[in-house]
Amino acid sequence: MCLALLILSVAGCSDSSDERLAAFAQQSMAEQRMQNDRIADQSQAVVAESHQLAEAAKELVKSDAEARRELIAAQTEMTSQLNEQQSVIYSGHNQLEQDRRDIASQRHRDPIIATVIQNLGLTMACVLPLVVAVFVIRQMQSQEPDHAAVAEMLVFELTSDEPRLLPGPMTRRPASDHDDEETNHALFSGDSTDDVEPPR
CATH class of the missing domain: 1.20.5 (Single alpha-helices involved in coiled-coils or other helix-helix interfaces)
Structure with missing residues (x-):
């Protein structure tokens, strides 16, 4: 009887341990x-x-x-x-x-250009009377009466204090129309200017 109770006790304890182990295992797996x-x-x-x-x-x-x-x-x-x-x-x-x-x-x-132009102007102003003088001298040596008359007229114009044909350094009085007509007629018609009275 006692042996049976002991066996039952051991069997009961065994079943409880297995259940607890199974529960613990399930809980561990869940965690x-x-x-x-x-x-x-x-x-x-x-x-x-x-x-x-x-x-x-x-x-x-x-x-x-x-x-x-x-x-x-x-x-x-x-x-x-x-x-x-x-x-x-x-x-x-x-x-x-x-x-x-x-x-x-x-x-x-x-x-420089202005100086050159000025010098050229002065040179021309100085040379022009010389050219006119040479022309007058050559014409005076000519035997043709017209050339001699023209040369004489130019000499008179160059030496006169009041020239009528060439510009002079001084203010000249205006020439009369009658004298100009006679002078021009004598020059262009070929007549000698000896008959034309020089202006005074």
């Missing part, structure tokens, strides 16, 4: 499953966050590259405009320098 699920969720969250970070980094790199391109384009355009402005400034400076040289050369050349 492990839950922990695995949490780890999986965390892993997915990390993967998603990594993907977002990768996309953000890609956008950042793209934005940085675009900003660099815009900056390079702006610098290139600014450099081009600066070069154009410098070219215009240099061209204007060269033009001003050339104008200054032209003005300086003209200022140096104009007095």
Whole structure:
């Protein structure tokens, strides 16, 4: 009887231990499953966050590259405009320098030209009476009466204080129309001017 009770007790204890072990095993498995699920969720969250970070980094790199391109384009355009402005400034400076040289050369050349013109005028004014005198002397030596008359008239004009045909240094009185007509008629008709009375 006692042996039967002992066997029953051992059998009952054995069944209780198995049930507790089974329950503990199930509980451990459930906790492990839950922990695995949490780890999986965390892993997915990390993967998603990594993907977002990768996309953000890609956008950042793209934005940085675009900003660099815009900056390079702006610098290139600014450099081009600066070069154009410098070219215009240099061209204007060269033009001003050339104008200054032209003005300086003209200022140096104009007095020389004026002096040459003045000297030529004085030379012509000095040579012209000599030419007229030579012409008069040659005509006086000629035997033709017309040439002699013209030469005599020119000699009179050159030696007269108040010439009527040639300009003189002094203001001369106006000649009368009658004397001019007689003189012109004698010169152009070929008559000798001996008959024409010289003006007094």
